[in-house]
Amino acid sequence: MGVRRNILTSSQARTQYVEGARTLKAEFLGPTTSDLAIGGPARQVSTWDLFVVWHHIAMNRFTPPSQSDRNAAHRGPVFLPWHRFMMLLLELQFQRVLGDRDFGLPYWDWAADGERAPGQQPGSALWGPDAMGGQGSPVTTGPFAFDAARPDSWRVLIDVDVQNRLRSVDRGLRRSFATSASALPRRSDVQRATGQTAYDESPWSTTSGGFRNLLEGWQPVAGAPHLHNRVHVWIGGDMLPSSSPNDPAFYLNHCNVDRIWAAKQASAASPPYVPTAGASAALLGHRIDDQMYALLSSSLTPRQMLDVSRWYTYDSLAV
C-alpha cells in the first residue's frame, strides 16, 4: 500500500517521484496521437502524456451537455473524486515502473510556503535542482530541465492551443512564478475551506458555497483564484492550460488537494458526499453513483473513491 509523503521532507519520495516520472515519460505502450483524435502526423504517446490527454478530454465534457459550466472533472462536486481516481491510476503506473508497491505520490504542502513572504516563495526548496527545478521558458534547472541537444531531457510533446485543441509540439517545460497570482495560498485559506459544514451545495457549480468549491478555489470571488486554482496560476506557464499535467508539479498540487479532502473526511464532523444518487438528472456526472469519465481504465463512481484506505495513506493529515 502506498504511503504519500511530503516531498520536502522525504528525499526518498522526491527521488522516486523524479525517477518514475522520467520513466513514464519515456514509456510508449502503443497508443498514438491519432487514436486520441490529435491532429498532425500520428506518433506514439507516452504513458505520462496519456494522463495529460485524459485530463484535457475530461475537462471538455460538459456534465450534462445542456449546460456550459460543470465538466466531467471540474467546476462541480466530482472535482475531488475524479482527481482522486486519476491520481490512483497514475500511482499504480508509478508502482509498476518503480517495482515498488508501497510507492505513494508525494504532495506539496503549498500553504507552508504560502506562510513565507511572497517574494521568498519562489525560493522554496521545491524549486531546487534536486526537486522540481526552477522557473523559465523553458525550465533550465533540475530533473525536468530542457536541453535541445538531449532527446532524453523533459519535453512537452502534447499541449493545447488557444482554440483549446490538443496538438503535438516538442519543446521544454515552462513555468512563470507569481506572474498571474502574486502569492501562494495560506493556512487560513485552507481553514476557510475545511471549516465548511457541507461537502458541496446547490447550485453545484463554481458559484456554490461548501468545501469542494472553496478547495477548488472559485469562492469567494473577491481575491480568487484560491487554493487549488491559485497554485496552478501561481506556477504559471504549462500549469495554466488544460494540459497542465505536463508539469510534474501538477500532481504535487493535486495530491495536497486530495490530502486536504482526506483530512476533512477524517475529521469528527465529516459531511457526506453530495449530490445523492436521487438528485436531479441536471447533475449527471456528479451524483454519488454516476460513472466518472475514464480513458485509461474502466470507470468508477464518486462513491468508490470515498474510502481509499486499501490503496494509500498520508504520512500526515495536518493541513
Place this chain on the structure above:
Amino acid sequence: MHDDDDLGLSGDPESVIESIGREKAGLGESVHHGPGAIETVRESTYRGHHIVVRTSYEISIDGQPVEGHLGVSNDGQVHYHAIPNLGFASAVELVEKLIDAFPDDFEDVGDGEPPGDGDDSGDPHAGHG
C-alpha cells in the same frame, strides 16, 4: 505488478491499451467548439420559475476568431476551457490573458509586456466589482 482489486483498477499496460481502444471511438467529439459564435446557456429556477439565459460571444484576436468553449456562470464570471483555473469579471480581460498564456499562438509584436512578478494587476479578480 499490482493485483487487480475489486474495482478493476490496474497499472497493467494491457488494461490501459484496452481501455483506450474502447474509448477512442468517442473521442474527437465536443473537444472543440468550431467556427461561429460561441453560445452559452445559463439556467436557474427562481420561485418555481425556470429561467434560461443564452448569450453569444464572437471573439477575435488580430482578426482571427477564438473558437474554444467559453462559459458564463450564474454569477456572471466568464471562463475559457483552455485556461481552466481562472474566472474573469470581463471577457476582454479573459482574452488578454489568452495572449499571455499561449505565447506560441501570438507573435510578440513588442508592444507592452505581460504583467511581471508580484504585479497584482495580473490577479484576474482584483479590482472588479
